[in-house]
Amino acid sequence: MTGPTDAAASLPAARSPTALALRRGLHHGGFLIGAGILGIILLCALAAPLIAPHDPYAQDVSRRLIPPIWQQKGTWEHVLGTDKLGRDYLSRLIYGSQISLLIGIAAAAISGVIGTTLGICAGYFGGRVDAVVSYVVTTRLAMPVVLVALAMASLVGGSLKVVVLVLGFLLWDRFAVVTRAATRQIRDQDFIAAARATGFSLVRILFQEVLPNILNALIVVATLEMAHAILLEAALSFLGLGVQPPLPSWGLMIAEGKPYMFFQPWVITIPGVALLVLVLAINLLGDGIRDVTAPEGRR
Amino acid sequence: MLRFMIQRSLVALAVAVTVSVASFLLLHLSGDLATAIAGPEATSVQVEAIRVQYGLNQPLLAQFVAWAGRAIQLDFGNSFYFRERVIDLLAARLPITLFLGVVALAVALFVAIPLGVLAAVKRDTWIDRAALSVSVLGQAMPSFWFGLTLIMIFSVNLRWLPVSGNTTWKHYVLPAVALGYYAMPAVMRLTRNGMLEVLASDYVRTARAKGLPPRKILIRHALRNAVIPVIALAAVQFGFMLGGSIVIEAVFSLQGLGQLAWESIARNDFPVVQAIVLVLAMIYIALTLAADLLNAALDPRLRQ
Numbered sequence A: 001m002t003g004p005t006d007a008a009a010s011l012p013a014a015r016s017p018t019a020l021a022l023r024r025g026l027h028h029g030g031f032l033i034g035a036g037i038l039g040i041i042l043l044c045a046l047a048a049p050l051i052a053p054h055d056p057y058a059q060d061v062s063r064r065l066i067p068p069i070w071q072q073k074g075t076w077e078h079v080l081g082t083d084k085l086g087r088d089y090l091s092r093l094i095y096g097s098q099i100s101l102l103i104g105i106a107a108a109a110i111s112g113v114i115g116t117t118l119g120i121c122a123g124y125f126g127g128r129v130d131a132v133v134s135y136v137v138t139t140r141l142a143m144p145v146v147l148v149a150l151a152m153a154s155l156v157g158g159s160l161k162v163v164v165l166v167l168g169f170l171l172w173d174r175f176a177v178v179t180r181a182a183t184r185q186i187r188d189q190d191f192i193a194a195a196r197a198t199g200f201s202l203v204r205i206l207f208q209e210v211l212p213n214i215l216n217a218l219i220v221v222a223t224l225e226m227a228h229a230i231l232l233e234a235a236l237s238f239l240g241l242g243v244q245p246p247l248p249s250w251g252l253m254i255a256e257g258k259p260y261m262f263f264q265p266w267v268i269t270i271p272g273v274a275l276l277v278l279v280l281a282i283n284l285l286g287d288g289i290r291d292v293t294a295p296e297g298r299r
Numbered sequence B: 001m002l003r004f005m006i007q008r009s010l011v012a013l014a015v016a017v018t019v020s021v022a023s024f025l026l027l028h029l030s031g032d033l034a035t036a037i038a039g040p041e042a043t044s045v046q047v048e049a050i051r052v053q054y055g056l057n058q059p060l061l062a063q064f065v066a067w068a069g070r071a072i073q074l075d076f077g078n079s080f081y082f083r084e085r086v087i088d089l090l091a092a093r094l095p096i097t098l099f100l101g102v103v104a105l106a107v108a109l110f111v112a113i114p115l116g117v118l119a120a121v122k123r124d125t126w127i128d129r130a131a132l133s134v135s136v137l138g139q140a141m142p143s144f145w146f147g148l149t150l151i152m153i154f155s156v157n158l159r160w161l162p163v164s165g166n167t168t169w170k171h172y173v174l175p176a177v178a179l180g181y182y183a184m185p186a187v188m189r190l191t192r193n194g195m196l197e198v199l200a201s202d203y204v205r206t207a208r209a210k211g212l213p214p215r216k217i218l219i220r221h222a223l224r225n226a227v228i229p230v231i232a233l234a235a236v237q238f239g240f241m242l243g244g245s246i247v248i249e250a251v252f253s254l255q256g257l258g259q260l261a262w263e264s265i266a267r268n269d270f271p272v273v274q275a276i277v278l279v280l281a282m283i284y285i286a287l288t289l290a291a292d293l294l295n296a297a298l299d300p301r302l303r304q
Helices: A004-009 A017-025 A029-046 A089-125 A127-142 A145-156 A160-168 A173-187 A190-198 A202-238 A250-260 A266-293 B002-028 B033-038 B044-053 B060-072 B086-121 B126-140 B143-157 B169-180 B184-199 B202-210 B214-226 B228-252 B257-266 B270-298
Strands: none
Touching: A017 A029, A017 A266, A029 A089, A029 A266, A089 A127, A089 A160, A089 A173, A089 A202, A089 A250, A089 A266, A127 A173, A127 B002, A127 B270, A145 A160, A145 A202, A145 B002, A145 B228, A145 B257, A145 B270, A160 A202, A173 A202, A190 A202, A202 A250, A202 A266, A202 B143, A250 A266, A250 B143, A266 B126, A266 B143, B002 B060, B002 B270, B086 B126, B086 B169, B086 B184, B086 B214, B086 B228, B086 B257, B086 B270, B126 B184, B143 B169, B143 B228, B169 B228, B184 B214, B184 B228, B202 B214, B214 B228, B228 B257, B228 B270, B257 B270
């Protein structure tokens, strides 16, 4: 005789949401392109000492401003040419990816921790906590980011560490807003009430029940803020108050190439395109993750 | 509605006060301000004299109250570098930055809104994808690099527009494009989403059933409603542009507020920097308050 257990046994095993999302991702063009490009850049950054043809800091004034390989005077020894001090551009580009990725990830991480904490507290507790956090977020939004970052960097002196800290303490607003909204959505659901009834401590509820369920939105915001941080670092370095020479930050390379841009345009085109490609990849990846993990919200 | 207005205005006021405290602390927390003003070669007697002159030996709260009192009367003291009144410097430069912001916003809106409408009407065709691609590309470009590239193409190679300065209207074209393109993707997407929603609604269906020409439906009925949130977004974007104009003004040498801010930061001209941060923040607060009130006035559901 057939019974309920036989029917249950013939159902296919349930797939986890992550597996489902990954499967959808493999068909999503933007997700694949973004992940692919980002993966390549990440590999370049990690393998920089192995793949860079020259030392990015080695100067050779007899070889200044050699054009890239596709122009007339290019040589294969310096595929992307050299800068004003004779340093190989390809090597500087590869090592520059380390700086951009490092700053992007670190700043996103710091601002993520700050923003998520504020957002979850505001969303979960509501009431007065929510009012205070909203007020703090509004205040932070009123401050012009670039200006404040410049002022803080000039007071302490520009450097990689300072840029990461300053950006980390300024870019948390979207994290707070998004996690607050996401937390509010799930706070009234049954599994939270069940956890409370079971006697879970507050910390355990927040970390084990709330956080995993807002993780999707959190990751999307993290990619956005990472891209934001990379662009801001480039702007700060371009203005001279970010990463300091001789570090090969792409923004700094554009600043150093600016006096030569009329006759040797590649010195600013190449780092600019690199920034464009990296930020584009991150944005595509973020959009892809959002489309793939929340298909109801698509379009 | 009145209660909403009062509530929002009070919040804006509280934020304004907090921002002024923050911008005051921003500079006073950097260490000994007197030594910074006096410079590296000053003797301790000179440093002490400066401390007394600028009131830096007072408790922090007293200093803040004195500064705030003067700031409300728009007295920001004198610039360390220019030996002029800060308010005079600001008054000379602010119009340039405001004009740049307005032109940039106009450029962004004139491109993004039609593009958004087009993308919504021709949904899922190549036009839609092209518009989305352009918007994704626009968000990924560093603005200063875009500005430099524009200079290379339009000023150097084609010689259509000047490189730097701010005397004629032509000087504002490239900076406005470089500043405005960053707001385009957000406006375009919002317009597109709004139009998609509105085009699927009942009253548009009724208008079509009545036999109104498609263009009239599009512009008079659909666009009017879809554009409401865009107005609020535009106000907020304008605030962002004022802050982000630093980089563009530096690239194009526009002698506006942003460039003044950057130069003052580099020269440790604290009174000017403080004043600019405060002024920009106040403008932004006023803009977001106006945007909130406008939204609530047009859409009663938002009044809580």
